[in-house]
Amino acid sequence: xxxxxxxxxxxxxxxxxxxxxxxxxxxxxxxxxxxxxxxxxxxxxxxxxxxxxxxxxxxxxxxxxxxxxxxxxxxxxxxxxxxxxxxxxxxxxxxxxxxxxxxxxxxxxxxxxxxxxxxxxxxxxxxxxxxxxxxxxxxxxxxxxxxxxxxxxxxxxxxxxxxxxxxxxxxxxxxxxxxxxxxxxxxxxxxxxxxxxxxxxxxxxxxxxxxxxxxxxxxxxxxxxxxxxxxxxxxxxxxxxxxxxxxxxxxxxxxxxxxxxxxxxxxxxxxxxxxxxxxxxxxxxxxxxxxxxxxxxxxxxxxxxxxxxxxxxxxxxxxxxxxxxxxxxxxxxxxxxxxxxxxxxxxxxxxxxxxxxxxxxxxxxxxxxxxxxxxxxxxxxxxxxxxxxxxxxxxxxxxxxxxxxxxxxxxxxxxxxxxxxxxxxxxxxxxxxxxxxxxxxxxxxxxxxxxxxxxxxxxxxxxxxxxxxxxxxxxxxxxxxxxxxxxxxxxxx
Amino acid sequence: xxxxxxxxxxxxxxxxxxxxxxxxxxxxxxxxxxxxxxxxxxxxxxxxxxxxxxxxxxxxxxxxxxxxxxxxxxxxxxxxxxxxxxxxxxxxxxxxxxxxxxxxxxxxxxxxxxxxxxxxxxxxxxxxxxxxxxxxxxxxxxxxxxxxxxxxxxxxxxxxxxxxxxxxxxxxxxxxxxxxxxxxxxxxxxxxxxxxxxxxxxxxxxxxxxxxxxxxxxxxxxxxxxxxxxxxxxxxxxxxxxxxxxxxxxxxxxxxxxxxxxxxxxxxxxxxxxxxxxxxxxxxxxxxxxxxxxxxxxxxxxxxxxxxxxxxxxxxxxx
Numbered sequence: 001x002x003x004x005x006x007x008x009x010x011x012x013x014x015x016x017x018x019x020x021x022x023x024x025x026x027x028x029x030x031x032x033x034x035x036x037x038x039x040x041x042x043x044x045x046x047x048x049x050x051x052x053x054x055x056x057x058x059x060x061x062x063x064x065x066x067x068x069x070x071x072x073x074x075x076x077x078x079x080x081x082x083x084x085x086x087x088x089x090x091x092x093x094x095x096x097x098x099x100x101x102x103x104x105x106x107x108x109x110x111x112x113x114x115x116x117x118x119x120x121x122x123x124x125x126x127x128x129x130x131x132x133x134x135x136x137x138x139x140x141x142x143x144x145x146x147x148x149x150x151x152x153x154x155x156x157x158x159x160x161x162x163x164x165x166x167x168x169x170x171x172x173x174x175x176x177x178x179x180x181x182x183x184x185x186x187x188x189x190x191x192x193x194x195x196x197x198x199x200x201x202x203x204x205x206x207x208x209x210x211x212x213x214x215x216x217x218x219x220x221x222x223x224x225x226x227x228x229x230x231x232x233x234x235x236x237x238x239x240x241x242x243x244x245x246x247x248x249x250x251x252x253x254x255x256x257x258x259x260x261x262x263x264x265x266x267x268x269x270x271x272x273x274x275x276x277x278x279x280x281x282x283x284x285x286x287x288x289x290x291x292x293x294x295x296x297x298x299x300x301x302x303x304x305x306x307x308x309x310x311x312x313x314x315x316x317x318x319x320x321x322x323x324x325x326x327x328x329x330x331x332x333x334x335x336x337x338x339x340x341x342x343x344x345x346x347x348x349x350x351x352x353x354x355x356x357x358x359x360x361x362x363x364x365x366x367x368x369x370x371x372x373x374x375x376x377x378x379x380x381x382x383x384x385x386x387x388x389x390x391x392x393x394x395x396x397x398x399x400x401x402x403x404x405x406x407x408x409x410x411x412x413x414x415x416x417x418x419x420x421x422x423x424x425x426x427x428x429x430x431x432x433x434x435x436x437x438x439x440x441x442x443x444x445x446x447x448x449x450x451x452x453x454x455x456x457x458x459x460x461x462x463x464x465x466x467x468x469x470x471x472x473x474x475x476x477x478x479x480x481x482x483x484x485x486x487x488x489x490x491x492x493x
Numbered sequence: 494x495x496x497x498x499x500x501x502x503x504x505x506x507x508x509x510x511x512x513x514x515x516x517x518x519x520x521x522x523x524x525x526x527x528x529x530x531x532x533x534x535x536x537x538x539x540x541x542x543x544x545x546x547x548x549x550x551x552x553x554x555x556x557x558x559x560x561x562x563x564x565x566x567x568x569x570x571x572x573x574x575x576x577x578x579x580x581x582x583x584x585x586x587x588x589x590x591x592x593x594x595x596x597x598x599x600x601x602x603x604x605x606x607x608x609x610x611x612x613x614x615x616x617x618x619x620x621x622x623x624x625x626x627x628x629x630x631x632x633x634x635x636x637x638x639x640x641x642x643x644x645x646x647x648x649x650x651x652x653x654x655x656x657x658x659x660x661x662x663x664x665x666x667x668x669x670x671x672x673x674x675x676x677x678x679x680x681x682x683x684x685x686x687x688x689x690x691x692x693x694x695x696x697x698x699x700x701x702x703x704x705x706x707x708x709x710x711x712x713x714x715x716x717x718x719x720x721x722x723x724x725x726x727x728x729x730x731x732x733x734x735x736x737x738x739x740x741x742x743x744x745x746x747x748x749x750x751x752x753x754x755x756x757x758x759x760x761x762x763x764x765x766x767x768x769x770x771x772x773x774x775x776x777x778x779x780x781x782x783x784x785x786x787x788x789x790x791x792x793x794x795x796x797x798x799x800x801x802x803x804x805x806x807x808x809x810x811x812x
Contacts, residue, residue, distance in 0.1 A: 300690075302689070302690070321689075321694075322689055322690055322691070322692050323692045323693075323694060325692075326691075326692035327692075332690065334690060339684070339686055339687065340686050340687050340690045341687060341690065342684075342687055343680055343683045343684050343687050343688065343751075344683075344684070345683045345684070345751050345752070346679065346680065346683055346751075350676065350679075350680075354676070354680060354688075354691045354693070355691045355692045355693075357673040357676060358673065361672070361673050364672045364673050364674060365667070365671055365672055365673075366671055366672060366673060366676065368671070408691065
């Protein structure tokens, strides 16, 4: 039914897709798998009309089509259920199902035909097995139910192809079962489904065919009985399962920080215990949503702990706010650089000196010459490429912004630095500089926790790798045991 | 500096225009009276401006003037308190109310607009109730002559409120533009989350801005009460919060927070007062004074936006 051929898409600095082939038959459930960044989402965003491909053709029922907008996509009968649900909590179920295409009474006022909305909504809700009243406000529904509302919305637009991006990532086990049932029912009604998931067991159960992407290319395809967990992992990581490890030179020091039975609000039932040594880069791998960022946020005092303790150099410490963490020499380089790491409207100088202004002030009065000199020195030391220290931080490239966030901490006395996705959205040259910097910091005796969803980054920089899956620490690999496959196995548990 | 330059230019052009049309503008009496008003309005506009820099808003100052003015009159004429004590109580009460706003906004996560809007309603109502809706005067000033003379007097020929405003502006300038605390004010206004990630106690910083606003409103309340010499609880200070907000925004404070300067706020205040003066001097019906102000502010904002768009398109065309 759907045929995509030779699809390529470049973004500044990266080739997201390189001549990818992808097809879906009528009433077929196709599993789409690959590591983070393999190009799954980009491919589906092309179908959803969010991105335009640079090259390649899309045929629907044998006819060439071009999809310029989400509206085009919906018009062709393609419905997308995004990972972030796009529903409006303050409207009722029926209004959500018909959002943006409300049937109206005739006349110039275009009054919404509520009766029709409710009647038709009731029908599609039955098809997805949601037995709530169409009058119920969305905020009273669970995540799983909201997802069914989204599916109902797609079906009411006569979708013949449903794209589901990680549909079960925030569902409980029983909700997942229910969703799998809904997908199976859709298939028997002739609806085609593209099912993206990191949970390979679900793919195994559901998919008629599996397409594997790796680094933006087709890595292979499995059908029927060939679909197995192990085969998928093999294709996802490639055949050359060699060990990396170029960087590590440092000796492990004593235990710098220890987390004991550490529980976060995201996964309150899972207790994580691990320790980070002085001079070590502990990589932390896992799939998106495994609870790694939440762990870092809790250590840094942004989120409250649900239980457990933080032990720093042998002493239990109470960290309730970033201030507490900073005072103890524990710093976070956050994942969301532009919102949490950087004050984009302030200058490079103001950003770099923000957490340690006391060094440049007497009785609350900033010694501007000292401050400026220090900012200059930081720009030089960290090779921050900027016209001057007075340039607005938000105008610099991602790599330079990240160096600012780092420079800001390093003029203090770090004992532990938590990096969350340190090189996301950063070009290759700046990546290498940040890796060297991390290694240098470790060599100076700082303990580093590096959360990353980039497999090469994990394998290339870590002394040990801790792997998480759904809030649980599924294993810690010594550097000799580290292979892509081993990490992936633990990550999908 | 660019934003201040724009408003200072506008201010200068306006002054020259009014002076050319009516030389009365440059008479000593007119200059003195206008600068007296600039002083009084400037003091509380600085407070409101600082709140705006943190990304908040303070709508309560106008009603605070009524409440504090009524109380000041009672303390001095009915209860015969020492003027020093009365002044201290008014200023402390202003700061306390600001502190309550700050507490509600940062600890209970209420929206600044709502909290201070409730303040606007609440303090106005309290003022009218306490005064039984009757005008409160200061009589002959027996027992507090010096306070009245001080607030309505001059140093040389410069009116006292203007002198006070300059002193306060100088202190606030240092605090905002040269101190660690001032840097934190901008940081929380720019991006509270990133400020918190840098170890700034953003709640305390934000709450303190409301305390400053209340403190300065307390000082302005005393000056204003003696300037009008009587406090009519239902109208005293009406709309003054909007003068302050307009002054701050004209002076380059962004309502999104993180931007602004003391010089800009003072220039904005001066511009508003010159506009009111212009309405008087040019025989424009005084019923039009709000309309004139609204029109000039709107034109200024439009010109600013057009220039900025042009500049940024030019920049992107260059690169």
